[in-house]
Amino acid sequence: MPLPSIVLDPPFNITRASHIALTVADLGASRVFYEEVIGLVLTLATEDALYFRGVEEACHHSLVLRKSGSAPRCQQIGLRVLTDEDLIKAHAFFQQRGCPVQWAEVAHQGKTLHVVDPFGMQLEFCSRMPVQPRQITSFQRHKGGCGLRMDHIQLLTPHLRLALEFYMSLGFWLTEYVAPDDDHIRAVFLQRKGNPHDLVFFHGDGPRMHHFAFVAPETQHLLRACDTAGELGFGAKVERGPGRHGPGHAQFVYFRDPDGHRIELFNTHYQVMDLENEPVRWDPNDPAVAYPWGMPARSRWFEQATPFEGSEVTAASPKPNPMTLERFLRED
Template identity: 75%
Template sequence: MPLPSPVLDPPFTITRASHVVLDVADLTASRRFYEEVLGLVVTLAEADTLYLRGVEEACHHSLVLRRRGGPARCARIGLRVLTEGDLDKAQAFFAGRGCPAARAEVAHQGPTLHATDPFGIRLELCARMPTEPRQITRFHRHRGGSALRIDHVQLLTPHLEAALGFYTELGFWLTEYVGGSAEDIRAVFLQRKGNPHDLVFFNGDGPRLHHVAFMVPETQHLLRACDIAGELGYGRNVERGPGRHGPGHALFVYFRDPDGHRVELFNTHYQVMDLENEPVRWDPHDPAVAFPWGFPARKRWFEEATPFEDTEVQPAAVRPNPMTLERYLAEGS
């Protein structure tokens, strides 16, 4: 797979990953988890919808939870564009690619473009939201992991090479990739806001949402979130970590919410906003990359993910075969 060069004049301007819209069964249970364990701030609670944001976020929401019956689903992945004029350009772009795209008025974010990319990922583009007071210095309001802000979304797709080309055309820069070589890529990390990633794509059955990730201030907040999870009966929802990633070297912990949606908290990043920064290759066969601390993740971390609403999941042509905890223990590695 040839590595793409950055597109400096994309058809419209995306600034960052903005928000995620998830369907849940019980808003009360979900609120308890996201507010008390992760430390998100409730901006607005309606009868069937909950809007949350990080403690340093001013925009109205970075996570929307909708009460719905049936299996847990992801409704939309939110992307911010620079101006409302970019919504017009985006609609023309998606229509030109034969992708569904329609304008909508969405509560608490105004003019919005609902689009579906060529791989079935349901997107929601908006240019603005109402602002709220940042809670970063309201220390008495900080709870659990004190989640600061949304950082990135990780997705599974059986069309990894095509997704890389499509989102590079939209102005995303490739910052990191996982693979034995440029011809054997398992995952790609794409950014718009200047740190390593806004969107991450792994090869796998999809499209599915693997996780949404929020930054926290310090390492202690990862541990505090785990302690609060254990105290409130969510101990088994701590799925992976605390640990350290090989790619990026971030400290992390992964949770599953009451509906099974996966959320990551992590606390470190580096800057990659200059053109001379070449994409970093991470070798998946190097244990220092795959699991630098302790044991690899359980099989379910690699295979389980949230489907998109009204979207068929397609199998990957090449089945991923990562080192899982189960395999690691069975082989006596």
């Protein structure tokens, strides 16, 4: 089966994966973890929410934590569009395809659209936020892993091939994919901002949020985050790495936050902006794909993830889904 083609004139202009909203049990514990270990900047603390941004980010928030008495959930993954006109186009696009879509009032961001995609992922689109001073040269405020900026979000879905087709129809470019051949794709790396990925989909029980990732300035910041985690009692939260990725090539470390949400720190990767770049296929039978060196991930890295609030999780079939996207959208 051929890979979908890049759409150069998408129905509306998504610019990047920009933010994520999660529920947590204890805002105090979360604040210590994200400020001291990951090194994010706290923009605002309210009675029931924390708003963080990366050290070099100017927009109000890239991570929102809302207090909840229920099991931890991912409320939305945030995607930026270029203008409010794109939001109006997005509303029409999703409505036409039968996806639940509604305008939402969300604090500290502009006009906002909430959408449930065909695979149960809860999406939040906006085009603007209030601006704060960047802290990139405020060196005395840099802590832990010095998380600079939100880079990507990895998701699990039992409908991987259909998600690839759907998100490429929205203008995402496929940069890399993991597959023994093009009929048996296990993971896809999709981008809008010009580096290898904004959204990553892996085959698995879903919809679930596997991890979100912040860029760290240097490799040493990955180790500093681990040392800080150990000192503050979060040592057992270092789940995988530090290590080196095959796809993307970045060095990384994964943590579980106090509620079990998974966050990756990594030292960024290359640019992809030229149309003649073909997607890179990684053969999962090649051991260098997952582990160029170092210890393999423990099984829970593959199995555990955060469900979305309001979406049922469907078990993934080991066999590829034979349904077409058109039929799936009709029957959903």
